[in-house]
Amino acid sequence: MKTVNILAVGDVCSRAGIDFLCANLPAFRRFKNVAFCVVNGENANGLGIMPSVADELMTHGADVVTLGNHTFALRQIAQYLDENRYILRPSNITPRAQGRGFGVFDSPFGDVCVVNLIGRVAMEPNESPKIELERVLKLPEVRECRFVFVDFHAEATSEKLALAHSVDGRVTAFWGTHTHVQTNDAQILPHGTGYITDVGMTGAIHSVIGMRVEASIERLFGDPTAKHEAADGPAKLEGALFEVDTETGQCVSAETVRLV
Ligand SMILES: [Fe+2]
Numbered sequence: 001m002k003t004v005n006i007l008a009v010g011d012v013c014s015r016a017g018i019d020f021l022c023a024n025l026p027a028f029r030r031f032k033n034v035a036f037c038v039v040n041g042e043n044a045n046g047l048g049i050m051p052s053v054a055d056e057l058m059t060h061g062a063d064v065v066t067l068g069n070h071t072f073a074l075r076q077i078a079q080y081l082d083e084n085r086y087i088l089r090p091s092n093i094t095p096r097a098q099g100r101g102f103g104v105f106d107s108p109f110g111d112v113c114v115v116n117l118i119g120r121v122a123m124e125p126n127e128s129p130k131i132e133l134e135r136v137l138k139l140p141e142v143r144e145c146r147f148v149f150v151d152f153h154a155e156a157t158s159e160k161l162a163l164a165h166s167v168d169g170r171v172t173a174f175w176g177t178h179t180h181v182q183t184n185d186a187q188i189l190p191h192g193t194g195y196i197t198d199v200g201m202t203g204a205i206h207s208v209i210g211m212r213v214e215a216s217i218e219r220l221f222g223d224p225t226a227k228h229e230a231a232d233g234p235a236k237l238e239g240a241l242f243e244v245d246t247e248t249g250q251c252v253s254a255e256t257v258r259l260v
Contacts, residue, residue: 002246004035004109006149007257008175008196009062009239010182012044013203013210014230018053020237021202024259025061032241036107038114040151040177040199041065041087043210046230048073051080054087064088064105066116068153068178069123072097090118090153092132102136104145109246113145115171117163119154119178129154129163137170146249150174157183160197168193172249173242175199180209182238186254194251200238205260207231236260 007029012021021039029037039062044053047070054065054077064086071089072078081089081099091101102115115136117129129152136142148171154160160176167174169191175198176183182200189195201210208216211228218226236258243253 001252003243003252004246005032006173006242006244007032007034007037007239008149008151008173008199008242009037009039009237010198010200010202011040011042011068011177011180011210012057013180013201013207014043014046016230016232016235017201017203017210018044018056020235022056022060024237028237028259029061034241035109036063036112037061038064038066038149038151040068040153042068042070042153043203045074048077050074050076054080054084058086063107064103064114066114066151066153066177068118088114088116090116090126091136092117092127092129094127101132102142104141107147110147111145113142113148115148115150117150117152117154119152119156119159121154121156121159123155130166133163133167137167146246147172147244148249152176153178155179157197164193164195165189169250172244173251173254175240182256182258184256186240186256188251188254192248192250194240194242194244194254196240196254196256199240200256200258202237202239203235204231205234205236207233234260
């Protein structure tokens with residue numbers, strides 16, 4: 001059996017996360033022989049991502065950058081989403097949105113489809129991620145891909161598990177992003193899909209999901225007008241590593257990753 005390693009990296013938060021990723025991801029890719037890497041970058045500039053930062057992530061090990069609920073927080077990204085097919089925004093937001101929600105990409109082991117979706121539980125109103133994922137999986141160019149990876153940017157653990165089980169065996173790996181807290185449930189679902197509820201965060205270790213602790217305490221428990229501020233200090237990279245059988249397109253192992 002020939003296998004390859006796929007890495008999903010959790011939400012990159014602000015300069016602390018960007019710098020840590022850029023300093024460590026290239027070497028980690030070599031160390032783990034990672035054949036394909038998807039990085040969620042929707043918080044790379046706090047809320048949203050600038051084109052220059054997306055370029056920075058891609059030149060330091062991200063084959064594809066995925067986004068989420070803050071995709072359009074910085075409007076400079078809109079045109080970039082149309083121009084660069086290696087960055088994806090959720091596929092189930094308004095059809096008039098700039099950019100793409102999925103893509104088919106070359107890889108050393110064959111064509112790979114990456115799909116970015118967003119949840120609806122405790123999130124803004126969006127189209128159904130289930131209907132959109134089924135639509136994408138039926139497209140001829142996607143059906144020809146032996147490897148399909150899904151980044152589901154969602155709040156609720158139940159919504160992530162339910163959507164993943166509904167496509168078990170039909171996608172290679174399915175991971176959650178958005179909560180910035182890594183879950184301890186990396187696993188292979190019964191029909192062969194690699195899964196984790198949330199891959200975690202790439203950013204400051206001592207923070208409240210990437211934000212400065214004191215500012216978050218004030219915002220949440222004191223002055224409601226207080227502003228969140230990006231945290232700095234020692235950082236970490238969190239994600240999940242999926243080992244994939246190149247013959248079957250199924251996952252054979254899934255484990256969490258945390259670099260500090
Ligand atoms: Fe998010």
